[in-house]
Amino acid sequence: MSLLFETIKCENRQLHNLKYHDLRVRHSLNRLFKINDDFSFENTIKIPDWVGEGLYRCRVSYSRNIEKIDFFPYEYKHPKKIQLVEDKSIKYPLKFEDRSSFNHLLNSFPEVDDIIIAQNNYLTDSTFANIALFDGVKWVTSITPILYGTKRSFLLENQMLFLDEIYIKDLKFFKKIALINAMRDLDLAYQFEVSKNIISIKK
Incomplete structure (x- = not known):
């Protein structure tokens, strides 16, 4: 089975909208694995020292447990x-x-x-x-x-x-x-x- 993932906005070293990411992860873990833990990204993600001011994309890959956390600089793309x-x-x-x-x-x-x-x-x-x-x-x-x-x-x-x-x-x-x-x-x-x-x- 494919891993699940969340993309979280990190701006000026602040993670955004964690309440709703937490809710979606809890829903996914319950639906797939019957896990009912009180999951919280606030207690899971440590922003690396190299991440500075500005806009970054935090990507969290997970299954039953967190598998990987990455940060990437982010720029908006505009469709035509x-x-x-x-x-x-x-x-x-x-x-x-x-x-x-x-x-x-x-x-x-x-x-x-x-x-x-x-x-x-x-x-x-x-x-x-x-x-x-x-x-x-x-x-x-x-x-x-x-x-x-x-x-x-x-x-x-x-x-x-x-x-x-x-x-x-x-x-x-x-x-x-x-x-x-x-x-x-x-x-x-x-x-x-x-x-x-x-x-x-x-x-």
């Missing part, structure tokens, strides 16, 4: 084209290191930067993030994501994001899109247009 693809076969309820289904999709559309997966015409997630869409008043996200992301959980709990059923055909009613994950927030939002199942990000 995103393909919309209907694919009901993709399931990713737990955050496994085996991401072959996503990689296969990406390899099938080498001309785009990312893919947003639709299932039964509902938008779900991109290959690496939950999606958020701004209608001019509020941000909404899919009620049926492929993976329940930690940033998504934080934003929903704090009423900065709201659940909705979002059809492909509804995209034209939204003004901005954001791809949210542990490293990315709603402030990384893009105006866009849609044509022939391709979302083009406006400069």
